[in-house]
Amino acid sequence: MDYVPPRMDWYYKHETHRGACMPQSDPPALLLKELRHPRVRDLFWACFSAPLMLNEQLPGVSAPVTNTAFTLSTQRQRWLQTLDTNPAPLLEHLEQNAATRLGLYFEALWHFFLAQDSEVDLLAHNLPVREGGRTLGEFDCIYYCHRRQQPVHLELAVKFYLQRRGGSSTWQDWLGPNSRDRLDLKLQRLLEHQSQLSRLPAGRAQLASIGIDDPLPEVEMKGYLFQHFREEGAGPPGFNPGRRLQQWCHHREVEALLAGSGEHHRILPRLQWLAPLFGPDSSASALEAGALLRRLSTHFAGPGSAQLVAAYDHKGIETRRFFVCSDQWPG
Structure with missing residues (x-):
């Protein structure tokens, strides 16, 4: 049976929507001044800071996908402020999903938001896709968006890349701090493989098992890019101009x-x-x-x-x- 969402008529009276690929800037300073608890600040940053890359401006991508479309509405600001006063629900969630790796901590913050937000229903996360005993990947998040009346497959990443000294602005010259990770390889995997799992027969079968068909793919990469302090230049292609x-x-x-x-x-x-x-x-x-x-x-x-x-x-x-x-x- 296909997923049937509950009615959410109130939403259309309270929310406005901005296009997901409009240049977005770093987190609003006003709310940062108000939020004091470090975990709540991380939650705010993970879900509402500007994306590192604007997906629809990435050149040469054969299967373009959008960024997320979550705006920092008045209702969400109040929710964050309430959590800042009483962070127990968030802390309990993080304790139950104790993460020693930054990527898993980042995902846990997103899972909490998607499970709490009235605009969406979180249907599954970290849902594996297997075929013939082999794991092809996993769906980071599957949620239903009431505004769009559409199931969504969201892939998440938090990354930190340094531009090689004397390098170009092309993706392959941006390396992780350990120098093994590369921006071009990560974008390729996110956009060409992970976000396209729903197109595979095994992926479609796994989604059908939870009543989902043909979800909208989204990819959201957060993080920071670093340039050598004696060099100046633009970021790589697709870098969000609202970021520094x-x-x-x-x-x-x-x-x-x-x-x-x-x-x-x-x-x-x-x-x-x-x-x-x-x-x-x-x-x-x-x-x-x-x-x-x-x-x-x-x-x-x-x-x-x-x-x-x-x-x-x-x-x-x-x-x-x-x-x-x-x-x-x-x-």
Whole structure:
């Protein structure tokens, strides 16, 4: 039996819609000032910050798909503010879905939003697609959108890519901090494989088992792009013009990057890479430039991994973030 959604007549009186592929900017500063709980801020960033890439502006994609179409309505702002006051439901959800990897934490935030939001029904997530004992992939999220009266297959990704020093703006010159991941490979997998699972016979059969046929594919990639601090240029094709390129440097260049900044700093654990810092709580683990240099020197005395550093002003408001990589990166 096909999925039959409940009536949601109230929605059409309260919600407006903006096209999914209009350039969107970084998270609204006003709401960031209001939200204090770090998990609620991450939830806000995961679901309502501007996408990293605008899918319909990606060149050479044989099967284009849209970004998500969720707007930060007044109702959703109030929901986030209520959660900020009483985050227990979100914290309980995250505890039940404890994630040690950033991608899984990001997905768990999305699952909570889709399960709570009145506009949609979350029907399934992490739904595997198998054929002949082989796993072909999995559907990240299957939800029903009441506004569009349409089932949707949503693929999610949160990524951090650094432009190779002296590289071009093409996708293959944007690498993950570990230098093994590449933007071109990730986009190809998202757009050509993961988002197209519903076109495979095994994918259609799995969807039919939950009463879904022919869902609309969506892909949403969040994250940050980083450019060497001594280079300037545009982001890669399809990069959202409402987003700002961040910076990276080699360890030997940190003093030059910090020169005259007068900022405070925090080295961010991986699970704190999402929402920008904001407010007095940012002062925890504050490092002045000298302390940051000593901490990084100790870290890179061995084969240290790239470190993400947030810089913020005297009010605890993040002003920029940058990666510090080993002097051998990306080799």
